[in-house]
Amino acid sequence: MVTKKPKVVIIGAGMAGLTAANKLYTSAGCKEFIEVCVVEGGDRIGGRIITSEFVGSRIEMGATWIHGIGGSPVYKIAQEINSLHSDKPWECMNEFLDEPLTIAEGGYHLNSSLVDPICNLFKKLMDFAQGKPHVQFPSSNGNLSIGSFLRKGLDAYWGSIKEQEETLGFDNWTRKSLEEGIFAMLENTQRTYTSAGDLETLDFNAESEYRMFPGKEITIAKGYSTIVESLASVLPDGMIQLGRKVTKIEWQPDDGENCDVIKPVKIHFCDGSIMYADHVIVTVSLGVLKQGIHNNTGMFSPPLPRFKTEAISRLGFGVVNKLFLQLSPNRDEFPNLQMVFHQSDSKLRHRRIPWWMRRTASLCPIYGTSNVLLSWFAGKEALEVESLSDEEIIDGFSKVISDLLENSKNKCNGHADSAIKFDKVLKTKWATDPLFLGSYSYVAVGSSGDDLDSMAEPLPKTNNHDLNSLQLQILFAGEATHRTHYSTTHGAYFSGLREANRLLQHYKYIDI
Ligand SMILES: Cc1cc2nc3c(=O)[nH]c(=O)nc-3n(C[C@H](O)[C@H](O)[C@H](O)COP(=O)(O)OP(=O)(O)OC[C@H]3O[C@@H](n4cnc5c(N)ncnc54)[C@H](O)[C@@H]3O)c2cc1C
CATH class of the missing domain: 3.50.50.60 (FAD/NAD(P)-binding domain)
Known part of the structure; x- marks a missing residue:
């Protein structure tokens, strides 16, 4: 038979x-x-794994990092298939770049004595949220979000130091507003790590359940797609x-x-x-499932049981997009640029900065000497970037980066540099692709x-x-x-x- x-x-x-x-x-x-x-x-x-090429460099449109090589099955496969070496340059081939150059709106170069204390505070707060044992903060109960926890931490920090309304000779910046801007820059990076467009929607308690592998984080020389x-x-x-x-x-x-x-x-x-x-x-993806349970012509017949639809609805699925820009030739090496923008008072804001750039934390070469620069976007800004034309993106970045870098040079050296220009742009569109409808999931409040x-x-x-x-x-x-x-x-x-x-x-x- x-x-x-x-x-x-x-x-x-x-x-x-x-x-x-x-x-x-x-x-x-x-x-x-x-x-x-x-x-x-x-x-x-x-x-969501797709290796591509942009002006001669291997880049990742989706998954980029092996998050800790110790015990990672992805690392094991990459080793077995000899994907960790390549003659062709690839994204983040030198892992992390040099010391960042941090510039605040208006073109003020911030030195480490201003930036480091806030970076250390932010790291301690995130270590605590992620359950790292050596850090002590008063714990809180209930539906706390990472966003509100971080802001409480910043307030506690300000409460613990002397009143600092001191002006720094930087136009409208006070020490406190700068610290707030630096803190917001770090929050924006966290938004791209987690895909929570708003950290107020990211659950605090779940953060300590998330696990990383030990060891360094690396990218895959021959490309993630080889896995x-x-x-x-x-x-x-x-x-x-x-x-x-x-x-x-x-x-x-x-x-x-x-x-x-x-x-x-x-x-x-x-x-x-x-x-x-x-x-x-x-x-x-969770994005496709969310759509599949919400419209009347759902993906499942009969519809999924309640315990499933409730889990699908409650969990978060955010948008993170990557944007690659080719720097025009004849420029010096581009720095690992961190950007600090005014947070609250709209009167202090420079009008040339488009709203979708105000929550962009950084713009960095994909490796040391590359003329391809990368920025990460999350949330509403990531969605907006999907709808913008290449010209609008190039125009926005050229103005903002020229202002930041030129003003900073003027202020340091007293002479102007030529404007920064970009030739080409490549962006991901994870939110509007019907096969994904977003980038990755998070535990929402x-x-x-x-x-x-x-x-x-x-x-x-x-x-x-x-x-x-x-x-x-x-x-x-x-x-x-x-x-x-x-x-x-x-x-x-x-x-x-x-x-x-x-x-x-x-x-x-x-x-x-
Ligand atoms: C910008 C970005 C950066 C990232 N960075 C990292 C990183 O650095 N490190 C890391 O570990 N992870 C990263 N990730 C996350 C990682 O890419 C994903 O978690 C992982 O690839 C998801 O794999 P999956 O098989 O669960 O889902 P998917 O890769 O989404 O696979 C699901 C498949 O189903 C298909 N599909 C959808 N609907 C239908 C349908 N109706 N019929 C038939 N097929 C369908 C889709 O086309 C897709 O191929 C990143 C993701 C993005 C978007």
Whole structure:
């Protein structure tokens, strides 16, 4: 008798989907036993991992860093495939750049005696929020956000030192307003790290659950895409189907009857075709899931149960975009520039600075001598950048950076430099891409790590924990399903492994 192989369809060929496919396919003997298919809505693999090129340098449009090499599975793969060396220059090849040059609105070069105390304060506050044991601050309860915690810390700092309304000979800047500007610059960097457009929406308690790997943070010389290419390289031709956007997943909630009959899942594609599967692993982004549960023509039929939709709604999914600019030739090396802008009084603000640049923390060469500069944007500003034309971006940056640097030179040396010009721009558009609808997830105020666990639960949910009677019709993987490593490539990797292992265990195929 020939028995039919169970069919697993994985939706999405990003890090989570490809890891799941790789694990299922390479587990010894499993390919004889389970049929695997990956359906990807886009025309490439990798999802939020995409290495590209900009004026001769290798750059990353999405995932950029290995966040700590100690224990990172991404680092292990990169080592195995020899991706950590390249003859061609790549983004952040010299890890972190030289000492930053910090310039305040109006062109004032701030020396380290002004900047360092605020940087140290900010670091201590974040260390405390992240649960680093050696730092002591009064703890607080309730729905505290990282934003309000940081501001309390800044107020406490100001309370602990002498009143400092002292003017510094910098036009309208007082010491206090400068400290506030420096603090805001650091908050803006934190917004890009977490993707929370507003730190008032980032949950304080969850911050200490987030885990980083130890060791240095590095970028991948041959490009992040080599990691996903390596995972996909062992899969046979045809297993990954590109251009197959899923529009609906029809599943069958547990009605308490016929538990031992496998109930197939029906998958609808945008071209009208359908596919049946015994198990579906959904790896689409939290942004796509948020949209999928909110409109009437939702992605799931019947709609997902409440515990899922509530977790999907409560968790945060923000926008972070990268912007690359090519500096016109004949310029000196560009500094690792940090920008400090006036925070409160609009009368003090320079009108030439567009609003979408006011929360930009830095503009730095992608490596020491490169003429390609990089800025990160989060929240509303990141969204605005997606809609601006290249000319508007170049114009905005040219004015602001020329003002900052020229004024700073004038003030230091008494002579002007030629204006800064940019030739070309390349930006990411993660929010408006319908296959992502944002950049990465965060634990928003009102949600918790429990919601990340709920994200990972397979459907239909049953109280019966006998593995044999579980239907496992829809499984969920992707960075937003990992309680401690959400928002990262390795979180996505672990989630793909987790769901592949769930199926292997289900079929008593223990190869974990
Ligand atoms: C700008 C930016 C910078 C980042 N920097 C870092 C970093 O430095 N380090 C780090 O570790 N992480 C970083 N990340 C996060 C990291 O890229 C992601 O966490 C990770 O790649 C997510 O993988 P995934 O498989 O969960 O999801 P995805 O990569 O989103 O994969 C899901 C796949 O599903 C597909 N899909 C969506 N809808 C459908 C549909 N309806 N039908 C079929 N297919 C569909 C998508 O096209 C996509 O390929 C960054 C992300 C961004 C955007």
